[in-house]
Amino acid sequence: MAVIPVALAGRAYDVVIEEGLLGRLAEAAAPFLKGYGPARAVPFVADINTHRLFAGGIDAHLAAHGLAADWFVVEPGEDAKTWPVLERLCDWLLALGVTRKDHVFALGGGVVGDLVGFACSVVKRGVGFVQLPTTLLAQVDSSVGGKTAINTAAGKNLIGAFHQPAFVLIDPLVLRSLPDREMRAGYAEVLKYGLLGDAAFFVWLEANGAAVLAREPTALEHAIATSIAMKARIVAADERETEDLRALLNLGHTFGHALEAETGFSDRLLHGEAVALGMVLAAKYSARRGEISDGDAARAEAAIAAAGLPAALPALGLTCDGAVLARHMRHDKKAEGTTLPFLLLRALGDAYVARDVDLGDIAAFLDAELRG
Numbered sequence: 164m165a166v167i168p169v170a171l172a173g174r175a176y177d178v179v180i181e182e183g184l185l186g187r188l189a190e191a192a193a194p195f196l197k198g199y200g201p202a203r204a205v206p207f208v209a210d211i212n213t214h215r216l217f218a219g220g221i222d223a224h225l226a227a228h229g230l231a232a233d234w235f236v237v238e239p240g241e242d243a244k245t246w247p248v249l250e251r252l253c254d255w256l257l258a259l260g261v262t263r264k265d266h267v268f269a270l271g272g273g274v275v276g277d278l279v280g281f282a283c284s285v286v287k288r289g290v291g292f293v294q295l296p297t298t299l300l301a302q303v304d305s306s307v308g309g310k311t312a313i314n315t316a317a318g319k320n321l322i323g324a325f326h327q328p329a330f331v332l333i334d335p336l337v338l339r340s341l342p343d344r345e346m347r348a349g350y351a352e353v354l355k356y357g358l359l360g361d362a363a364f365f366v367w368l369e370a371n372g373a374a375v376l377a378r379e380p381t382a383l384e385h386a387i388a389t390s391i392a393m394k395a396r397i398v399a400a401d402e403r404e405t406e407d408l409r410a411l412l413n414l415g416h417t418f419g420h421a422l423e424a425e426t427g428f429s430d431r432l433l434h435g436e437a438v439a440l441g442m443v444l445a446a447k448y449s450a451r452r453g454e455i456s457d458g459d460a461a462r463a464e465a466a467i468a469a470a471g472l473p474a475a476l477p478a479l480g481l482t483c484d485g486a487v488l489a490r491h492m493r494h495d496k497k498a499e500g501t502t503l504p505f506l507l508l509r510a511l512g513d514a515y516v517a518r519d520v521d522l523g524d525i526a527a528f529l530d531a532e533l534r535g
Contacts, residue, residue, distance in 0.1 A: 188332070191332055300349035417492055463508075
């Protein structure tokens with residue numbers, strides 16, 4: 164078991180990682196179940212898939228402890244992060260009589276966590292929530308740090324709030340039911356931590372990535388704990404991304420979000436897959452600027468390709484040019500006036516924020532990458 168504190172003044176919380184925790188939820192999350200009982204159900208939010216896989220076991224477990232669950236179930240995927248779904252969820256929570264001392268339980272991947280976190284940030288100006296992440300991507304990234312949001316026609320995650328969870332419970336056993344493609348997509352975020360700030364971890368992943376993807380217990384827990392420990396340190400130091408430190412967590416995301424936008428935020432390109440290819444592009448662009456060697460860029464590309472993740476832009480079959488992708492980037496949340504910061508590399512394990520990147524040069528670079 165690993166317990167990783169997120170040390171925020173007045174809002175500190177723990178991330179607990181242990182196999183089988185979901186089956187011991189009533190004990191593990193006891194402080195956050197106060198006020199609930201047989202006559203007052205615990206509010207859970209899940210998508211159709213996680214509800215099908217885990218609701219029966221949770222219902223039985225809670226019943227054995229004198230508790231009951233009430234479920235709000237959404238469709239899987241980014242379409243759940245919309246105004247209409249948010250409105251229905253908020254109305255449901257209000258109808259349940261949720262108070263500011265209660266906690267809502269988010270069972271699922273990043274979509275469910277984002278949706279529940281944002282709803283809890285606005286209902287009664289702040290309701291507590293507990294993250295129960297069921298994907299690798301959510302376990303190592305989105306469940307920690309308090310970024311919550313929904314999507315709009317203008318782009319992804321543009322409407323949201325910072326609202327920290329009260330507790331994060333990570334059970335690696337739930338990943339046994341995760342499709343391999345989703346596992347690989349989550350692994351992209353694990354690789355991100357090595358590339359952005361831990362060269363030794365990146366080297367470890369080059370040697371042990373296959374074991375992580377195979378869900379080997381020791382390797383998997385080490386990868387999750389190392390990733391979360393780095394994110395916890397960064398969030399504690401720069402919670403609201405007012406400095407450049409938390410921005411480092413966006414490595415691969417500026418390129419990646421443009422690719423997601425061009426593919427319609429669909430299953431054609433999962434978020435983690437977009438981040439993976441975005442990191443390849445960030446490494447190659449860093450090499451183009453002379454900041455890392457072509458050999459280091461090739462190492463980053465090889466580690467991503469070895470995981471079965473997209474590592475070459477032509478494979479997406481896009482029909483646009485680099486200028487179209489660059490225009491998508493102008494809607495990025497990280498834009499500062501007319502400037503768009505880019506996360507680039509000084510070395511493998513040393514990312515930084517570059518504010519001197521010309522989008523025209525980005526478009527030309529992407530044109531070359533699209534040609535292969």
